[in-house]
Amino acid sequence: KAGVTQTPRYLIKTRGQQVTLSCSPISGHRSVSWYQQTPGQGLQFLFEYFSETQRNKGNFPGRFSGRQFSNSRSEMNVSTLELGDSALYLCASSLGGGAKYFGPGTRLTVT
Amino acid sequence: DQQVKQNSPSLSVQEGRISILNCDYTNSMFDYFLWYKKYPAEGPTFLISISSIKDKNEDGRFTVFLNKSAKHLSLHIVPSQPGDSAVYFCAASRLSSGSARQLTFGSGTQLTVLP
Numbered sequence: 170k171a172g173v174t175q176t177p178r179y180l181i182k183t184r185g186q187q188v189t190l191s192c193s194p195i196s197g198h199r200s201v202s203w204y205q206q207t208p209g210q211g212l213q214f215l216f217e218y219f220s221e222t223q224r225n226k227g228n229f230p231g232r233f234s235g236r237q238f239s240n241s242r243s244e245m246n247v248s249t250l251e252l253g254d255s256a257l258y259l260c261a262s263s264l265g266g267g268a269k270y271f272g273p274g275t276r277l278t279v280t
Numbered sequence: 281d282q283q284v285k286q287n288s289p290s291l292s293v294q295e296g297r298i299s300i301l302n303c304d305y306t307n308s309m310f311d312y313f314l315w316y317k318k319y320p321a322e323g324p325t326f327l328i329s330i331s332s333i334k335d336k337n338e339d340g341r342f343t344v345f346l347n348k349s350a351k352h353l354s355l356h357i358v359p360s361q362p363g364d365s366a367v368y369f370c371a372a373s374r375l376s377s378g379s380a381r382q383l384t385f386g387s388g389t390q391l392t393v394l395p
Binding site for chain 1: 371380382
């Protein structure tokens with residue numbers, strides 16, 4: 170069974186731009202969660218989607234948004250990028266929720 | 281407010297010996313706990329989990345112990361191997377509205393297994 174895949178793996182953007190990250194969960198998994206990892210804050214929960222509905226959201230500003238499609242693939246969008254958004258963005262999938270299997274992450278650098 | 285704490289940023293162990301990684305939590309609503317291993321520039325790899333109705337769970341060389349009264353869990357790796365060298369994260373979750381669960385992670389412990 171293929172694991173969680175994330176694209177792109179690396180991204181460099183400029184302050185003020187927006188970015189879209191993509192995640193394909195393990196086949197059959199309906200829950201997709203997103204996490205941000207930074208050296209200062211560690212791993213922090215962004216949001217979770219289940220069957221195309223956002224089920225849970227962490228303490229991030231509205232610039233961070235996401236969606237899930239009918240095939241369970243998910244996208245995360247960050248608008249008006251700030252330097253502090255530079256991080257490793259991780260997607261995880263599970264059958265019912267609770268993020269068990271993580272993808273390799275997308276390394277976002279904002280300059 | 282750090283609800284999940286890993287107080288040891290690093291741990292060095294000799295190959296073949298036992299590695300014990302510790303984690304403390306403050307929220308008594310957490311009912312499911314997980315351990316992950318992470319290499320640089322990769323996503324966390326799930327190792328083992330435990331539900332709050334149990335106090336021990338084993339999987340091969342990995343055993344997780346949960347002490348609910350102390351709000352403490354630990355991961356034992358026996359015997360430790362050089363390939364186990366990585367950052368280990370503990371995570372805790374609780375059920376919230378709409379059957380949603382989110383993980384709250386500790387800050388990680390860098391384990392180095394010396395040959």
